[in-house]
Amino acid sequence: MASTAISEKSAWRSPPRRPDFWLWVLLPTALVLGVIFFAPIVDLILASLHEMAGPGQVSTSFTLANYRTFLTDPFYFGILLRTCWLGLLVVGCCLIVGYPVAYYLARTQSRWRGFLLFLTISPLLISAVVRNMGWFPLLDQAGLVNWLLLELGVVSSPLRLINNFTGVVIGLVHALLPFMILTLTTVIQRIDVDLEEAAASLGAGPWRVFWRVLLPLSLPGVVSGALIVFTMAISAYTTPAILGGNRVLVMATYIAQQFRTVLNYPAGGTAAAILLVFAAMLTILALRVRTAEAAGS
Amino acid sequence: MTRRMALRAVVLAVFAFLLAPVIIVVIASFNGGPILSFPPEEFTLRWFEQIKPSFVDGLYVSLIVATSTALLSIAFGIPAVLALSRGNFPARDALNSILLSPLMVPALVTGVALYQFSLAFWDLTRISLGGTITGLIIGHLTFGIPFAARAMLAGHARFDYALEEAALNLGATPMQTFWRVTIPVLRPSIISGGIFAFVMSLDDVPIALFMGGGNATTLPVRIFTTIEFDFSGDVMAVAAVIVVASVVLMLLLDRLVGIEQLFGARH
Numbered sequence: 001m002a003s004t005a006i007s008e009k010s011a012w013r014s015p016p017r018r019p020d021f022w023l024w025v026l027l028p029t030a031l032v033l034g035v036i037f038f039a040p041i042v043d044l045i046l047a048s049l050h051e052m053a054g055p056g057q058v059s060t061s062f063t064l065a066n067y068r069t070f071l072t073d074p075f076y077f078g079i080l081l082r083t084c085w086l087g088l089l090v091v092g093c094c095l096i097v098g099y100p101v102a103y104y105l106a107r108t109q110s111r112w113r114g115f116l117l118f119l120t121i122s123p124l125l126i127s128a129v130v131r132n133m134g135w136f137p138l139l140d141q142a143g144l145v146n147w148l149l150l151e152l153g154v155v156s157s158p159l160r161l162i163n164n165f166t167g168v169v170i171g172l173v174h175a176l177l178p179f180m181i182l183t184l185t186t187v188i189q190r191i192d193v194d195l196e197e198a199a200a201s202l203g204a205g206p207w208r209v210f211w212r213v214l215l216p217l218s219l220p221g222v223v224s225g226a227l228i229v230f231t232m233a234i235s236a237y238t239t240p241a242i243l244g245g246n247r248v249l250v251m252a253t254y255i256a257q258q259f260r261t262v263l264n265y266p267a268g269g270t271a272a273a274i275l276l277v278f279a280a281m282l283t284i285l286a287l288r289v290r291t292a293e294a295a296g297s
Numbered sequence: 298m299t300r301r302m303a304l305r306a307v308v309l310a311v312f313a314f315l316l317a318p319v320i321i322v323v324i325a326s327f328n329g330g331p332i333l334s335f336p337p338e339e340f341t342l343r344w345f346e347q348i349k350p351s352f353v354d355g356l357y358v359s360l361i362v363a364t365s366t367a368l369l370s371i372a373f374g375i376p377a378v379l380a381l382s383r384g385n386f387p388a389r390d391a392l393n394s395i396l397l398s399p400l401m402v403p404a405l406v407t408g409v410a411l412y413q414f415s416l417a418f419w420d421l422t423r424i425s426l427g428g429t430i431t432g433l434i435i436g437h438l439t440f441g442i443p444f445a446a447r448a449m450l451a452g453h454a455r456f457d458y459a460l461e462e463a464a465l466n467l468g469a470t471p472m473q474t475f476w477r478v479t480i481p482v483l484r485p486s487i488i489s490g491g492i493f494a495f496v497m498s499l500d501d502v503p504i505a506l507f508m509g510g511g512n513a514t515t516l517p518v519r520i521f522t523t524i525e526f527d528f529s530g531d532v533m534a535v536a537a538v539i540v541v542a543s544v545v546l547m548l549l550l551d552r553l554v555g556i557e558q559l560f561g562a563r564h
Contacts, residue, residue: 025377032442033439033442036436040413100307123315126540130540131318137321137335140334142333144335236403238503259409275403276403280401283400
């Protein structure tokens, strides 16, 4: 039969390939990633188990003291708390600002929809450093926003909006909002418009429709968007470093400081290992939520 | 009706927020007065004339590193993707997760890990990787390979094996089948994976900051370390040039591959 002749000749799916053939194909890539990624990460974690012996030097004896200090000393633990607080604020702002936009993009029949999706994604393709620079002429004491507020008489003296925690929140919301909008748009699109109309025709006001119909049905998207944005917010370095003006100490800026100026590698390595575990666990959780959501729909 | 208007107003305001910092960079770069003040005082082109050669050097470094990263990510990604998609060996799913796992690690953590590792490597071999182009490419491959692999794994999921069977049946050797059928069929996902690795490499600060230095300093790192201390007009002019170049590239990309598809590779 013709079909058996074909499958006999198929080199990709049937023997002659020995079972370990594909393992050998995988080997070079696995080796490369092992050497350039996994070895340095293991080395970093090992360094966090030593004490500092002078600037840039690491002692030879193993200890868990770095972790004990980081998790009990109020100064270090405060950095971890501040990082989480930053993540929560950014997630909250992204949800509030992103939800209406996602709803609009999911429901609109406008011919501008494609263009608006393009605009949502486009900031992501412009260098993060450049996007962050743009906040300075906007948020500086002499910048556009303060000029507007002063002209309109909203404030009597310029607000400090940059080189502090506020600036970092604004910058991260801007950088991560597209991820929230796209995640939410996908989920809201799958909700039947009829459900909203049914609720409205039975007398529910817009708020009630939102709280009782839209929000519960879009909850999987809200959760996975929040997890993605939170993880990226606590992992970000460039934005907190630029917009915090060297004054905002979160995990990422603290780690960089230990390696760039303080040269306390064990302390930096400890914070890096904690951030790594935290971010990896959140990413795995986000993937689980996504898989569960895909299985449910 | 008013509700719809309110929603539109909110949407407009959010898009203004998304675009504002990018647009203001271009406006500010023509400001002859204090660079951060608004409204601009007088129109000037002087910042563009004052762009330092070090930024042009940085651009060269960035382009070399990003191109090498994209090509090597594809070269290492394709065999891994084929093996993970077609092989039937134990722990395949685990190996798949391990291949993609560098994307879970914050780039800064990878950056400091590589930095420390390059110091240890120098102690052992007296070969210096920090502050070299090679070091930068190695650093960017840590996310380039997984990003490219992810795009290609998604592309390979729709692979039609009948095409390969037909080629083999018609007398093509396995090698011919690979180059003339397999690779062309996977080409769209190979291209979007490569572009993705390229764009991420151009954008990166944390890894290039710790692996670079001296002559091996990328453009974003050059800008980053400059504005850490001093916010001058010529840096704003460099940023304005990057914005315009990015917009042109984006429009080209949108025509060529579709920007949404490209973005889909990220998650």
